[in-house]
Amino acid sequence: MSPIFKKVGVVGAGAMGRGIAQIAAQAGSQVLLVDNRPDAARAALESVCGQWARMHEKGKLDAAQQADLNGRLQAAGQLQDLAGCDLVIEAIVEDLDAKRALLRQLEGVVGPEAALASNTSSLSVTAIGAALERPARFAGYHFFNPVPLMKVVEVVAGLRTESALCERLAGYAAQMGHSAVRAQDTPGFIVNHAGRGYGTEALRIVGEGVADFATVDRILKDQAGFRLGPFELLDLTGLDVSHPVMESIYRQYYEEPRYRPSVVTAQRLAGGLLGRKTGEGFYRYVDGAAQWPAEAPAPQVQAMPTVWVSPRAARRAELLRLVHQLGASIESGASPSSNALILVAPLGFDVTTVAAVDRLDATRTVGIDMLVDDGATRRRVLAGSPATRRDMREAAHALFARDGKAVSVIRDSGGFVTQRVVATIVNIAADICQQRICSPADLETAVRLGLGYPLGPLSMGDAFGPTNMLEVLFNMQTVYGDSRYRPSPWLRRRGALGLSLKHEED
Numbered sequence: 001m002s003p004i005f006k007k008v009g010v011v012g013a014g015a016m017g018r019g020i021a022q023i024a025a026q027a028g029s030q031v032l033l034v035d036n037r038p039d040a041a042r043a044a045l046e047s048v049c050g051q052w053a054r055m056h057e058k059g060k061l062d063a064a065q066q067a068d069l070n071g072r073l074q075a076a077g078q079l080q081d082l083a084g085c086d087l088v089i090e091a092i093v094e095d096l097d098a099k100r101a102l103l104r105q106l107e108g109v110v111g112p113e114a115a116l117a118s119n120t121s122s123l124s125v126t127a128i129g130a131a132l133e134r135p136a137r138f139a140g141y142h143f144f145n146p147v148p149l150m151k152v153v154e155v156v157a158g159l160r161t162e163s164a165l166c167e168r169l170a171g172y173a174a175q176m177g178h179s180a181v182r183a184q185d186t187p188g189f190i191v192n193h194a195g196r197g198y199g200t201e202a203l204r205i206v207g208e209g210v211a212d213f214a215t216v217d218r219i220l221k222d223q224a225g226f227r228l229g230p231f232e233l234l235d236l237t238g239l240d241v242s243h244p245v246m247e248s249i250y251r252q253y254y255e256e257p258r259y260r261p262s263v264v265t266a267q268r269l270a271g272g273l274l275g276r277k278t279g280e281g282f283y284r285y286v287d288g289a290a291q292w293p294a295e296a297p298a299p300q301v302q303a304m305p306t307v308w309v310s311p312r313a314a315r316r317a318e319l320l321r322l323v324h325q326l327g328a329s330i331e332s333g334a335s336p337s338s339n340a341l342i343l344v345a346p347l348g349f350d351v352t353t354v355a356a357v358d359r360l361d362a363t364r365t366v367g368i369d370m371l372v373d374d375g376a377t378r379r380r381v382l383a384g385s386p387a388t389r390r391d392m393r394e395a396a397h398a399l400f401a402r403d404g405k406a407v408s409v410i411r412d413s414g415g416f417v418t419q420r421v422v423a424t425i426v427n428i429a430a431d432i433c434q435q436r437i438c439s440p441a442d443l444e445t446a447v448r449l450g451l452g453y454p455l456g457p458l459s460m461g462d463a464f465g466p467t468n469m470l471e472v473l474f475n476m477q478t479v480y481g482d483s484r485y486r487p488s489p490w491l492r493r494r495g496a497l498g499l500s501l502k503h504e505e506d
Helices: 015-026 039-055 063-072 095-107 125-129 164-176 198-207 213-222 230-237 237-251 263-270 316-323 350-359 390-400 418-434 438-451 457-464 465-480 487-497
Strands: 007-011 032-035 073-075 089-090 116-118 138-142 151-155 179-184 307-309 341-345 363-368 377-383 406-410
Touching: 007 015, 015 032, 015 039, 015 063, 015 073, 015 089, 015 307, 032 039, 039 063, 039 073, 039 350, 063 073, 089 095, 095 116, 095 125, 095 307, 116 164, 138 164, 151 164, 151 438, 164 179, 179 438, 198 230, 198 237, 213 230, 213 377, 213 406, 213 418, 230 237, 237 263, 307 316, 341 350, 341 390, 350 363, 363 390, 377 390, 390 406, 390 438, 418 438, 418 457, 418 465, 418 487, 438 457, 457 465, 465 487
Parallel strands: 007 032, 007 089, 032 073, 089 116, 116 138, 151 179, 307 341, 341 363, 377 406
Antiparallel strands: 138 151, 363 377
16 A cells, blocks of 8 residues: 655654654655754664664564665755655654744745644644644644554644644554544643643652552552553653653643642652662662562451441442451441441542541541452552551451452542542543543543553543542542542533443534
8 A cells, every 4th residue: 555645754863753764664655864963863764774674583574675664764964855755744852942943944845735743742733833834734743652662643733734634644644553543732632631640649649648659559550450650650751751741731721730740750850860761760770670668568466356347338248248258257237336447438538537427436447448349459458547546457457468469558548549540530531522632532542552551541430430430539529629629521421421431422
């Protein structure tokens, strides 16, 4: 099949430009790579050709295919060499003035029918295109690093972009082996916007002293199924990249509370604790490996108290079966005896609020997060109130560790850890759909491929239950008094009607 764009120029020979040039050549296009740094384009070309050589050695390319690819990629000396291109993709530094100046130059070089695109990850496509005489032929074309492996690209229309151009760019992405998702020109587009909840809510949890970095990471990996914990991910990306993005999206949305950055990352950035690249971030790294703190063993308890489970506990029947299977003696009375361990399982509320509202003895009350089916998780999470006695907290820890499953005991927190983070992710995703930034289907694809979450965020909300997500958010808003947790109308309406979060109006 003939490529949609037969001759493609890529300006910027860094990792992004190099990756875009590689997949464009593999799609069958003739590709010219340009960079104003001496020998940068030549070095990038050698790097890409070296990858093709290794693929040939492994039998993934035959000699003819390798030679064909090598012939399609060239290093160009100047912008004027791009005159015959029918698409030029800008992949230079993330600076509005620099991008505008370059694209104005390119507009004077290429033909009148040629398309122009920017790989910007955070700047307004409309603002970049405003410098052009013909902004209709300009769009955002945001790839992710490493480009050959990250199989998603955001096609972003500015206010004056022709829809036909976005169709062509989406089709070309498919020829390059990538899934194209269509986004309106809004801060963060889809992936960087949808990703706000994971890191920022985890930072709030640590900032409140609920748990340390490693505990939060362990909980979200073992209980919710994320591949990397939020602090592992921040270390991998580097705070010099992540924190400015947090601040940029927060400011571009005029200080929307859902995207509020954290002083924790600001301080660590100022101190040079950037992550893997500096050998220390939220973790220390030795020979590239994170040094994790050891988990405390489960306490030894001489005599286990009887257990009373609140009638308002989430998944109460499941919790009762679990407590029985673990060998505890369960009280069946309407109220607990004077010596019982009192178990609550709130959604969104903290243990303190439940104990106070239900008039339970706070010194004997321990909460367990039952948002996730216990059979589907590798970790249980407990929390006490400030009044909970140590012996009761240790009894609960020992009980829920009896079958060898990992247990984390955290300080009191509305929504524990998983509820808070998952509900925030789902709520932001729902509001992306509410704002019509993209379709629910494109949102799911973008997050699954761009962020590597175990499920797309709307599917995640459906899996845990939209009504549960609503309850968590409403109750967290009560506990914290923060509009950050106000439910999106998209989530509120679908949750109230029992609809899937992926449901669109006719």
